[in-house]
Amino acid sequence: SxxxxxxxxxxxxxxxxxxxxxxxxxxxxxxxxxxxxxxxxxxxxxxxxxxxxxxxxxxxxxxxxxxxxxxxxxxxxxxxxxxxxxxxxxxxxxxxxxxxxxxxxxxxxxxxxxxxxxxxxxxxxxxxxxxxxxxxxxxxxxxxxxxxxxxxxxxPVDESVSYKxxxxxxxxxxxxxxxxxxxxxxxxxxxxxxxxxxxxxxxxxxxxxxxxxxxxxxxxxxxxxxxxxxxxLRRNLIQFSLREVISQPVIMIGAGSGIAPFISFIRQRKRDYLKDNTSTGDLWLIYGCRSPTTSLLFENELSDSLNSKILKHLCLCFSRDTVNSPSEKYALNEISSVLIEQACFPLKAHYVQECIFYKHSTNHKLSEHDIQLMNLVYERNAKIMICGEARQLAPEVFQSWIQLIAMRLHYEHTKTWCSYSDLSEENFKNAQEYLQSMRKAKRYQEDVWV
CATH class of the missing domain: 1.20.990.10 (NADPH-cytochrome p450 Reductase; Chain A, domain 3)
Structure with a gap:
């Protein structure tokens, strides 16, 4: 940076x-x-x-x-x-x-x-x-x-060269x-x-x-x-990068201009692949902005990355143009057909935290998207990286992960999936401890601003 x-x-x-x-x-x-x-x-x-x-x-x-x-x-x-x-x-x-x-x-x-x-x-x-x-x-x-x-x-800046x-x-x-x-x-x-x-x-x-x-x-x-x-140039003191992440899946979460480091990561993975056909872990991007027509950044680059499989999964949400039913995403005709066909548009999600766990009722049950995220973290040791505003986005994303992990912990204990209302205080406490352990292991990283 x-x-x-x-x-x-x-x-x-x-x-x-x-x-x-x-x-x-x-x-x-x-x-x-x-x-x-x-x-x-x-x-x-x-x-x-x-x-x-x-x-x-x-x-x-x-x-x-x-x-x-x-x-x-x-x-x-x-x-x-x-x-x-x-x-x-x-x-x-x-x-x-x-x-x-x-x-x-x-x-x-x-x-x-x-x-x-x-x-x-x-x-x-x-x-x-x-x-x-x-x-x-x-x-x-x-x-x-x-x-x-x-x-x-x-x-990325190449510090090994002297030219402009x-x-x-x-x-x-x-x-x-x-x-x-x-x-x-x-x-x-x-x-x-x-x-x-x-x-x-x-x-x-x-x-x-x-x-x-x-x-x-x-x-x-x-x-x-x-x-x-x-x-x-600022030193990357929090090591917010993919340099040591090769085979490990990465879940990238950003809103607005918070997409910046993740575009850098996608470009880095593309260069590595073109250079020596390096096999790397899956990149997932959860990205939110106001509108698909006025504020969706790097639309063409995201489309190309999905087509080339550099980006494994893209989840989009729009705070002012919400997709309320599966048929509505095809009404977003102002954006790339590749995104419409290949990206995920979680129903009724306005913000990135709702793409992780959408809870507006106590009867909320897990979607296929929820289970995929959960398996990435729990079974494939995925790394979570967040970039965005510190006061609201970061804590709300953290709370969404707590809720999702709590559902998984309940499943581990009972071997059955439950609704949100069935979760206990112990489930939430253990989920928070699990995420804190991920932070210590640098599997949960935040690059945030006030």
Missing amino acids: ISIFPENDSQTVSWLLHRLTLDSLQDADTLFTIELLSTQTRNIPTWLLPGRPVTLRYLLTYCCELYIPVTRRILRLLADHCFDCIIGSANAEKQRNRLLEFSSQEGRKMFEMYIQTPNLNLLDILFEFQCCRLPFIRLLEILPRLQPRSYTLIN QDLSFIFTRVDLKYPISEADTGVIHRYPYRHHGICTGWLERIWFGVNQPDDYQKANFININSPIINVY
């Missing part, structure tokens, strides 16, 4: 610069140097480039995270820098008192209700409190480093949708000019700037003639 150093949106940087007092700087593009004046103060953070000539615009664009969570200490700092201003009906004294109230011990509950719970950031507060004019050096003291963002490559290599990865633009608050509700209004994630929004602007006419660049405040994206 790689880590990408993003940059903050130029419109946001310009807006923030107009909300600061520049003190001795002539403007935001004036070179200055940050130096440590006293040995008793803490060291200057490295991301502020101490001792090097730099501009404030450069620091805010490339070095500092701007959308930081607001603490009561930060609110107290902002209260000290509320000055008279002529912006609508803004009143410096009134705004200062309100900030002091939020930052006080007595205002803790108000802080939690209006700032902490809705996850307001620094720019939201500056947008609401128009009279706040923070000195730029005080701002730099509270801004953390702009962190690199990690992405999984879909083409293409790096390919997938990203999904993060759209931010905030509720619009009425002015009389007491809710603090958000900074209105942020619509996408920092890195994904920036990558999209680069992509469109390269692939679309010049008017897009002008409309989006960018100049992309030869875009530069700074990256570094």
Whole structure:
């Protein structure tokens, strides 16, 4: 995988610069140097480039995270820098008192209700409190480093060669949708000019700037003639790869851009097969996306992999186009005929966890697909690999495996298949222990993000 150093949106940087007092700087593009004046103060953070000539615009664009969570200490700092201003009906004294109230011990509950719970950031507060004019050096003291963002490559990097290599990865633009608050509700209004994630929004602007006419660049405040994206290769510390998995079956589970490492695995298996006709374990892919017509990635490559038997089994589900009966999958005429004929479309499954175990009633019984998955894990020592979102996808996939393994454990004990309602707490406990043992043996691996 790689880590990408993003940059903050130029419109946001310009807006923030107009909300600061520049003190001795002539403007935001004036070179200055940050130096440590006293040995008793803490060291200057490295991301502020101490001792090097730099501009404030450069620091805010490339070095500092701007959308930081607001603490009561930060609110107290902002209260000290509320000055008279002529912006609508803004009143410096009134705004200062309100900030002091939020930052006080007595205002803790108000802080939690209006700032902490809705996850307001620094720019939201500056947008609401128009009279706040923070000195730029005080701002730099509270801004953390702009962190690199990690992405999984879909083409393996050959570290043994010195020539240039293409790096390919997938990203999904993060759209931010905030509720619009009425002015009389007491809710603090958000900074209105942020619509996408920092890195994904920036990558999209680069992509469109390269692939679309010049008017897009002008409309989006960018100049992309030869875009530069700074990256570094990340070590695969969790060993999320097929290098040591040759004859062992692999069950790959991903949603959306989580398909990236598995496309890499499929390509690797194809190269190995073409190189020396290597016999390898079966590859199973369970993949979910929103719609077969708008968000099914690598459709042709998946079709070819099924045809060539590189991919043994493909299971697809769509969160917004559900297959409710066997005949309905043939209505998906916008996708490849190979996928329609050879892929599995679990009935009523919206998400990948439902392709593993679909339980919407206590009378749920195992399907042929369920039994195949179970046998792969239990009898053929299959490895399970998951890539996707950490907060919801990963734990729900884990719970689906617990439910499926619990059914198998019940069968081992009684030699009869049961419905979900017949399972005991002991079955679930043993199933969780079984999966934890798989984790320790690196048979259950996750490559997830927040």
